[in-house]
Amino acid sequence: MLGSDRSRPAFHQSYEIIRDKILNGELPGGTKIVEEKVAAELGVSRTPIRESIRKLEQEGLIVNKRVVKPTEKDLRNMFQVRILLEGFSAKCAASYLKEDELESLYKCVEIGRQGTVEEIMRANERFHEIIVHASNNSVMIDIIDRMQSIIYLFRKTVVFYNRPHLIDEHEEIYDAIKARDGEKAEMLMKHHLQADLDFCLHLIGK
Template sequence: MSKPSSSAYVLAYETIRDRILNGELEGGTKLTEERLAEELGVSRTPIRESIRRLEQEGLIKKKRVVKPTESDLRHMFQVRMILEGHAARTAAAYMTDDELTALAECIHIGRTGTIEEIMKANKQFHDLIVQASRNPVMIDIIDQMQSIIYLFRKTVVYHKRTGLIDEHEEIYEAIKGRDAEKAELLMKKHLQADLDFSVHVL
């Protein structure tokens, strides 16, 4: 499905998404098209299109900001483990030297950067591995999940989950060593640890 590209739509989509992701619009908040249109100075059509896209991304359900249950969390992570586990396996076969260097840089930033830099490096680490799968369908599915993934990435980074970057380094070493089976197993264990931590914190 093609995404609308008008400036009013982009403004509405990015503003609503960012308000959800930064916590301004909390889980359970009901969204009103008329009020949002008035606040943003746009018509109701781009608001409606934005809400539809955010529903597809999992941030809105029945015009309300999602408040993920433990069950929702587990279901999403199950999908991520299958897809990103497979991506790590294929990355061990296909990842180039330049991509490996970029992966190593993500780990370095993860150990030395500010919270915001660590957030970006964490996303980049996972994105590089998914991209290395060379599977456009898989890449697209993960891309559609990015907004909801961001909420949980924020939990593990802001609450400083122990071992997060060490696990990234282990995955990197397995991919660099072209050990596909180990890379897949480590990625699944990494995401399981993220899930367990998020369930505890949320």
């Protein structure tokens, strides 16, 4: 059943519930999503469920009314896009990131070294978020945002744990951005994401 928060539309609540069930594995890859069944479970009409499914399809979490089973090719394709767009964003960040944003970026590095697992995962996401938003390109931000859910799902699927040198690489990217060296920041970000991809593929191949 939906929560008692009537200030938020049923669509938003339905979407978040279904998305969380997919991301935490309650609805595993291949599960068929039946509108009537989900609507009955959540105590809402089929309209917000239909809208939720459409949004989850845009994010790639549902394909042909079934929960997606990400493939190695899916992962490669998404990371190729991320490498191009986030490399460009890092270059932009070196030119446009303000002092308070630089401080937030460094805070993410610090948490990455000292935080709990949950705090580290969130700080790592935030690190990339700050850099992507520095592009000030709403289309680019939207594309990367829509890929985040499926990348998160893939990491859960392959038990993506903190890979070696990840935080060191974040600190190097931060240093290049702080030094306003756009070319270096772009190169480091591309290498960083390629290392992420290689590590994921290594885990799949085990």
